[in-house]
Structures are given as structure tokens and as C-alpha cells.
Amino acid sequence: MRRRGPARVLLVVENVPLARDHRLRKQVAALQSAGYRVSVICRRDPANRAPAGVRLFDYRAPADATSALGFVREYSYSLIMAAWLAVRAFLDGGFDAIQISGTPDIYFSIGAPFRLLGKRVLLDQRDLSPELYEVRYHRRDAVYRLLRIVERVSYRTVDHVITVNGSLERIIRERGGLPENAVTVVGNGPVLTHVHPRPPEPSLRNGRRHLSCWLGLMGPQDQVGLALRAIRHVVLDLGRTDCQFAFIGDGECRGEAEHQASELGIAEFVSFPGWLEEGAAFTYLCTADLGLEPNLEAIVSPVKGMEYMAFGLPFVAFDLAETRTLAGPAAAYAEPGDVRGFANLIAELLDDPRRRLEMGASGRQRISSEIAWEHQQRAYLAAYRRVLGRAARPAPAVTREFDKTAAMVHP
Numbered sequence: 217m218r219r220r221g222p223a224r225v226l227l228v229v230e231n232v233p234l235a236r237d238h239r240l241r242k243q244v245a246a247l248q249s250a251g252y253r254v255s256v257i258c259r260r261d262p263a264n265r266a267p268a269g270v271r272l273f274d275y276r277a278p279a280d281a282t283s284a285l286g287f288v289r290e291y292s293y294s295l296i297m298a299a300w301l302a303v304r305a306f307l308d309g310g311f312d313a314i315q316i317s318g319t320p321d322i323y324f325s326i327g328a329p330f331r332l333l334g335k336r337v338l339l340d341q342r343d344l345s346p347e348l349y350e351v352r353y354h355r356r357d358a359v360y361r362l363l364r365i366v367e368r369v370s371y372r373t374v375d376h377v378i379t380v381n382g383s384l385e386r387i388i389r390e391r392g393g394l395p396e397n398a399v400t401v402v403g404n405g406p407v408l409t410h411v412h413p414r415p416p417e418p419s420l421r422n423g424r425r426h427l428s429c430w431l432g433l434m435g436p437q438d439q440v441g442l443a444l445r446a447i448r449h450v451v452l453d454l455g456r457t458d459c460q461f462a463f464i465g466d467g468e469c470r471g472e473a474e475h476q477a478s479e480l481g482i483a484e485f486v487s488f489p490g491w492l493e494e495g496a497a498f499t500y501l502c503t504a505d506l507g508l509e510p511n512l513e514a515i516v517s518p519v520k521g522m523e524y525m526a527f528g529l530p531f532v533a534f535d536l537a538e539t540r541t542l543a544g545p546a547a548a549y550a551e552p553g554d555v556r557g558f559a560n561l562i563a564e565l566l567d568d569p570r571r572r573l574e575m576g577a578s579g580r581q582r583i584s585s586e587i588a589w590e591h592q593q594r595a596y597l598a599a600y601r602r603v604l605g606r607a608a609r610p611a612p613a614v615t616r617e618f619d620k621t622a623a624m625v626h627p
Contacts (some may be wrong), residue, residue, distance in 0.1 A: 217607060222252055224536065225251070225253050225254050225255070225314075225508060226256075226257065226302065226306075226311040227247075227254065227256045227317075228258075228298050228314060228317070229257070229292060229297070229533050230261055230291070230295075230319060230323055231278070231290065231294040233274070234274075234297070235263035235265065236491075239342065239404050240317070242589050242593070243272070243315075243340075244256060245387060246597060247597070247600070248267065250597050252275075252600070254269070254270045254271070254310065255270065255305050256270060256351045257301045260267070260273060260274040262276055271305070273301040273305055278294060278556040296381055312335065312336065313335060313337070314326070314528070315337075315338040316338070316374075317340035321345050321366050322366060323370075324373045328373045331373065332565075334458050334566050336375045336603045337373070338375060338378060339376070339377045341380075342379070342380055342517070344384070347513065347515070350434045352437065358540055367391060367392075368392060371392030376400065376602070376603045378399075378583050379401060380402065381541070382541070383517070383537060384515055393403055397484075400595055400599040401595065402596040403592040404522065404537075405591070406523060406583065406591075407455070407589045407590065410589050411527060411583075413524075413527070414495070415499075415502070416499070416502050417500075420462065423501065424458050424460045424485075426460070427461075427462065428459055428462070428505065428562065428566075429461075429463075429500050429504040430443055430463045430464065430507070430510075431465060431500075431507070431524075432465045433467045434463070434467030434468065435467050435468060437622045438469070438510075439470075439510040440510070442470055443508050443510040443558075444473065444476050444480060444482065446508075446510070446520075446555050446562065448480040448481070448482050449559035449560075449564075450562050450563055451485050453559075454559065456563055456566070458487075459485070459489075461487070462488055463487070464528040465609065466491040470488060478543050495611050496605055501523065501527040504529055504534065505572060506531060507524035507530065509533040509534075509539065509547070510533075510534065510561075511536065511539065512534060512536070512552055512553065513536070514537045514538060514552075516538055516539075517539075517541075518533070520588060521533065521539065521546075522583065524546075525576075526579075526580065527580075528576035528579060529579070530547065530565060530576050530579065532547065532548050532549075532553040532562055532565065533547045533549055534550055534551070534553065534558070535550065542587070543582070544578065544595040545574075545584060546575050546576070548561045548575070561589060565600055
């Protein structure tokens with residue numbers, strides 16, 4: 217017999233702390249505001265702060281991997297710990313639905329046993345593991361084929377898939393053989409109430425006239441190196457020494473990026489302030505004249521682009537399907553991989569404040585009218601209503617305090 221009262225939801229995310237998972241925090245806030253009882257399993261971090269009423273099950277962070285074997289060890293450990301904590305959560309109060317999110321797609325192994333016990337399982341598919349592997353290692357080998365198999369098994373062992381854009385939705389339905397109503401698109405837009413303008417901080421320009429920003433997690437797929445090569449062209453070939461470039465964030469490629477900036481002879485024009493708290497990162501965006509988005513994955517909706525747009529900051533990007541769908545006239549587009557074209561657009565926009573203002577206004581309007589999380593969470597909650605066959609009892613006041621910090625900058 218089904219337990220009466222608010223439905224209980226367990227969110228499991230792979231090897232990432234709650235404090236650094238932008239999307240997870242918004243999902244927690246949305247579920248709580250709709251009256252669901254929420255628990256979270258994630259990697260431990262000193263900055264993790266569970267809001268009142270949320271049960272947090274976290275595990276000690278593994279050592280960061282530095283080799284292929286290290287990655288296997290790191291993610292195997294995280295999977296085992298998450299599975300153990302899911303059993304603990306099940307025994308300690310239980311849950312009606314479990315949402316899994318992980319790359320590679322091995323976390324279906326946590327949800328599948330609970331599905332056999334009658335629990336609903338949702339998959340939050342943010343990236344495609346085979347494509348990420350190909351971007352990282354530049355090959356389609358046995359590992360790539362294995363990831364495709366595991367991905368398909370993952371789709372077939374859950375009740376519903378949530379993803380971030382239309383391109384991923386089509387791929388998921390095709391690869392998983394899923395009907396249209398089995399996949400819901402939930403964009404990753406910022407929480408509109410948290411991206412209000414802040415006073416600019418002139419010191420961030422490092423004495424120069426302009427500031428351009430890159431924002432995010434520095435992984436191989438994020439193409440920081442392409443942005444640095446474009447900056448070299450701006451500074452050394454075009455002779456533009458009036459712009460400071462800030463790369464805000466952290467990740468496995470940060471050290472390599474700092475070294476590359478030195479090798480390219482542009483270190484004095486580039487700063488790496490690291491991972492910043494929301495207020496400090498947003499101050500950079502409020503001070504900047506231009507954002508940079510060198511992503512080359514056509515199926516990715518760039519989160520950093522949404523952050524730029526939320527602050528009325530125009531940006532330069534490569535002309536890719538989901539980037540253009542997201543940004544429209546809020547970005548200027550170079551041909552994919554054309555570093556010089558990317559650099560030329562930076563220079564052109566720095567010299568055209570009126571165009572920057574128009575692009576920024578367009579981006580802000582797109583965020584407020586359709587992309588912001590306030591719009592996206594409706595589809596997210598509708599997916600839960602569909603899967604559970606009922607709505608939770610409303611409890612809008614539960615997450616009021618948590619909402620103040622739900623809009624973290626990084627993906």
C-alpha cells in the first residue's frame with residue numbers, strides 16, 4: 217500500500233559535491249518548493265550546505281585521478297559509495313523515486329534494483345558519455361563502443377529521462393528506442409531572481425580599458441586552449457593590448473591552461489582567479505564587456521552562455537546548433553574551429569559598444585522570457601508528476617532560505 221503524505225525523492229549525482237553542482241541545487245529547490253521530501257547523495261565537500269528539510273548523504277572524496285587507471289579507481293569508488301548510501305537512504309525512511317545522474321552511464325546500476333522493488337527511476341542526462349570520451353581521447357575504439365552499450369542499457373532501465381536540450385532529446389530517443397513521452401527537456405537556465413546587476417569592479421580590468429571573461433569548469437571538452445589561441449591573435453597579431461582576459465573556474469585543465477598562456481606569450485593579459493563564490497563571479501560578469509564561449513560540441517547548450525546572457529553580457533562563440541538556438545542574436549558567431557575568426561569578432565565587438573549593448577539586451581530578454589530556471593522547473597516538476605502519478609503537497613515556504621544560494625555559477 218502506498219504511503220500517504222508527500223512523495224519522497226532521492227537524488228544521486230556522480231562524484232560531485234552539492235556545493236558545486238549548479239543544476240542539482242536548482243532541482244533540490246524546485247522539488248522542495250513543490251512539497252516533495254528530498255534526500256541527496258553526493259561527494260563530500262566543506263562547502264556542502266543542505267537546506268532545512270533535506271537529508272544529505274555524502275561520502276569522502278576520492279583522490280583526483282591522474283591516469284586512465286586512476287579514473288577507473290576514482291569512479292568505481294564513487295559508484296560503490298553512492299550505492300551503499302542509496303541502500304542506507306532506502307532503509308532510513310525510504311523513497312518513492314530515485315533520480316540518477318552520472319557520466320559515464322554506470323549509475324543505472326544503482327537505480328535498477330530499486331525499480332525492481334517498485335520505485336520510480338529517473339535519469340538526468342546532462343552529457344553523452346561516448347561523445348565526451350571521443351572529445352577527450354580523439355578515438356572511437358572498444359571503450360567508445362562499450363559506452364554506447366552501457367548508455368542504451370541505462371535508457372532501458374529507467375522510467376523517464378530528463379535532458380537539457382532538443383538535440384540531446386532526439387539522440388536519446390533514437391539510441392534508447394524511447395517514445396517521445398519518455399523524455400523531458402529541462403533547460404539549465406539561471407535562477408532569474410539571483411542574477412540582478414552588481415556594481416562593476418574596475419580593478420578586475422587590471423588597468424586596461426576592457427575585460428573579457430570565460431566562466432566554467434576547465435575540462436578537455438571546454439576548449440580553453442582555443443580561447444587562449446584566439447587571445448594570442450588579438451594581442452600579438454592585432455596589437456590589442458587594451459583588454460584583460462579572465463578565466464574564472466577550476467578543473468583538471470587549469471594548470472595546462474596557465475602553462476599555455478605563458479607559452480603563447482600572453483600571460484600578462486590573462487588571469488586565472490580560480491573557483492569563485494557566486495557574488496565574486498557575478499561581479500566579474502557585471503564588470504566585463506564581453507564573454508567567451510569556445511565550445512565545439514554542437515549538441516551542448518553552453519551554461520556559461522546563459523550566465524553571460526542573464527547579465528546582459530554579449531559573447532563570442534562558434535556557430536553550433538544548440539549555441540545558436542540558445543543565444544540567437546545575443547552572441548557573435550565564428551565558423552567552428554576558426555580561431556582567427558573568433559579573435560576578429562572579439563576585436564570588432566570591443567570597438568562597438570552600441571552593438572554590445574543591443575546584443576546584451578537581447579540576451580537578457582531571452583533569459584527572462586523563456587530560458588530562466590523559473591520557466592524550466594515547470595517541465596521538471598511535470599516529469600515527476602507524470603512518473604509518480606500524483607503531485608506532492610505544496611510547501612512553498614520550505615526552501616526560501618536555500619533559494620538565496622541556489623543559482624551557483626558553475627556547471
